[in-house]
Amino acid sequence: MPDVLESRLKDEREAALPRNGPTLPALHRHLRFKWAFFGAALAVTVLLVLAWHYFSIRESTDDAEIDGHIIPISAKVGGTVVEVDVLDNQPVKAGQVLAKIDPRDYQVAVDRAQADLAQAEASAQAAQTDVPIITTTSGSAVSTAEARLRNAQAGERAARQEVDAVEATETAAKARLAEAEANANKAEHDLARIKPLAAKDEVSQQQYDATIAAAESARAAVASARADVAVAKQNVAVAQSHLTQAQSMVTMAEADVRSAATAPQHVAMSRAQAASADARTAQMRAALAQARLNLDYTVVKAPVDGVVSKKTVQLGEVIAPGQPLMAVVELQDVWVTANFKESQLRNMRPGQQAVIAVDAYGGRKYRGYVDSLSAATGEKFSVLPPENATGNYVKVVQRVPVKIRLNQGEDADESLRPGMSVEPTVITK
Numbered sequence: 498m499p500d501v502l503e504s505r506l507k508d509e510r511e512a513a514l515p516r517n518g519p520t521l522p523a524l525h526r527h528l529r530f531k532w533a534f535f536g537a538a539l540a541v542t543v544l545l546v547l548a549w550h551y552f553s554i555r556e557s558t559d560d561a562e563i564d565g566h567i568i569p570i571s572a573k574v575g576g577t578v579v580e581v582d583v584l585d586n587q588p589v590k591a592g593q594v595l596a597k598i599d600p601r602d603y604q605v606a607v608d609r610a611q612a613d614l615a616q617a618e619a620s621a622q623a624a625q626t627d628v629p630i631i632t633t634t635s636g637s638a639v640s641t642a643e644a645r646l647r648n649a650q651a652g653e654r655a656a657r658q659e660v661d662a663v664e665a666t667e668t669a670a671k672a673r674l675a676e677a678e679a680n681a682n683k684a685e686h687d688l689a690r691i692k693p694l695a696a697k698d699e700v701s702q703q704q705y706d707a708t709i710a711a712a713e714s715a716r717a718a719v720a721s722a723r724a725d726v727a728v729a730k731q732n733v734a735v736a737q738s739h740l741t742q743a744q745s746m747v748t749m750a751e752a753d754v755r756s757a758a759t760a761p762q763h764v765a766m767s768r769a770q771a772a773s774a775d776a777r778t779a780q781m782r783a784a785l786a787q788a789r790l791n792l793d794y795t796v797v798k799a800p801v802d803g804v805v806s807k808k809t810v811q812l813g814e815v816i817a818p819g820q821p822l823m824a825v826v827e828l829q830d831v832w833v834t835a836n837f838k839e840s841q842l843r844n845m846r847p848g849q850q851a852v853i854a855v856d857a858y859g860g861r862k863y864r865g866y867v868d869s870l871s872a873a874t875g876e877k878f879s880v881l882p883p884e885n886a887t888g889n890y891v892k893v894v895q896r897v898p899v900k901i902r903l904n905q906g907e908d909a910d911e912s913l914r915p916g917m918s919v920e921p922t923v924i925t926k
Contacts, residue, residue, distance in 0.1 A: 684715035832900055
C-alpha cells in the first residue's frame with residue numbers, strides 16, 4: 498500500500514514539475530521527511546490516547562493512611578497491681594497475661610458467695626420439703642375437722658333426744674303425782690267421813706281399817722310420785738347440761754372446720770416460700786458467678802495477637818475499674834482508609850483492584866481491592882458538622898472515606914502500622 502501511494506505521488510509530482518525542476522534525489526529526500534513527520538505525529542497521537550486511557554481509569558489520592566484495630570486494655574476491677582508481664586512494643590499472643598491485680602479481696606468475696614449459696618440451697622431444700630408435709634397435714638386436718646363436726650352434730654342430736662325423753666318422763670311423773678294427790682285427797686275425805694261412823698260403830702272395824710290403809714297408801718303414792726317428779730326434773734337438768742355440752746362441741750368443731758378451710762392458703766404460702774427460697778438460691782448463684790468473674794478479671798490478658806503500645810500501668814499502682822492500662826495493636830488485620838473526592842467516585846465500586854504506595858518504605862507497592870465506600874462524607878462524622886441551612890454556605894468538594902483491603906499475603910511481615918501515610922490508586926475499569 499505505501500508503494501502504490503508513493504508511485505502515485507511521484508507521477509503527479511513529475512507531471513506538475515517543469516522540465517527544469519528539482520532533481521530526483523531531492524524529491525526522494527522531501528518525500529522521506531514528510532513520511533517521517535507523519536509517522537512521528539501518528540506515534541504521538543497513539544501515546545496520547547494510551548496515556549489518556551491509562552489515567553482515565555485510575556483514581557489516586559494522597560489523603561490516605563493505614564488503619565487497624567487498636568484495642569484499649571482497661572481494668573475491669575480495681576486493686577493494686579502486683580505483676581506487669583509485658584513491655585512497650587512487645588509482641589503478644591491472644592490469652593497471654595499482661596498484668597495481675599491483687600486477688601485476695603476477690604477470693605474472699607468468692608468464699609463468702611459460696612457460703613451464701615450453700616445456705617440458700619439448704620433453705621430452699623427445707624422449703625421444698627415442707628410443701629408436701631403441709632399439703633398432707635392440711636388435707637388430714639380438713640378431714641379430721643369435718644369428721645369431728647359430724648360427731649359433734651350427732652352428739653347434739655342425741656342430747657336433744659335425751660332432753661325430749663326426760664322431759665316426757667317428767668311430764669308423766671307430774672301426771673302420776675297429780676293422780677296420786679287426787680287419790681290421796683279422796684282417801685282423806687273417805688277417812689274423814691268414815692271416822693265418825695266408826696266411832697258410832699255404824700261401820701265395821703275392818704272397813705274402817707281398810708279406809709285408813711287406803712289413805713296411808715294414797716299418801717305414800719303421793720310421796721312416791723313427788724320423788725319421781727324430782728328425779729325427772731334432775732334428769733332434765735342433766736340432759737340439758739349434756740345438750741349444752743354437745744352444742745359447745747359443735748361450735749368447737751365448726752371453728753376447727755373453718756380453721757382447716759384455710760389449708761389451701763397454707764399450702765399456697767408454703768409453695769410461695771419454696772419459690773422465694775429458689776429465687777434466693779438463684780440470686781446467690783448469680784452473685785457467686787459475679788464474684789468468680791471479678792476474681793478472673795484480676796488477671797489481665799491479651800484479647801488478640803498484636804503488639805503492646807502506650808503502656809501506662811506500673812507495678813504497685815492502685816488502679817480503678819475502667820482505668821486504661823495499655824493498648825494492643827492488631828497488625829495482622831490492617832487496611833487503608835482513603836479519602837477520595839466525591840468527583841472521583843463516579844466509577845468506583847467495591848471489588849475493584851488497587852495499588853497502594855507506602856511512603857515509609859520508599860513508595861513500596863502493595864496490592865489490594867476496594868472493600869466498601871462510606872455511607873456519608875467525612876464531614877458528617879466530624880465533631881462540629883457544617884450547618885448549610887444557616888445561609889453561610891460555601892461549596893467545597895467533599896471527601897468520602899473508602900476502605901481498601903490488602904490482598905492476602907501482601908503484608909505477611911506485618912510491616913504496616915496504623916497511621917502510616919500511603920497513596921492508593923484504584924483501577925476503576
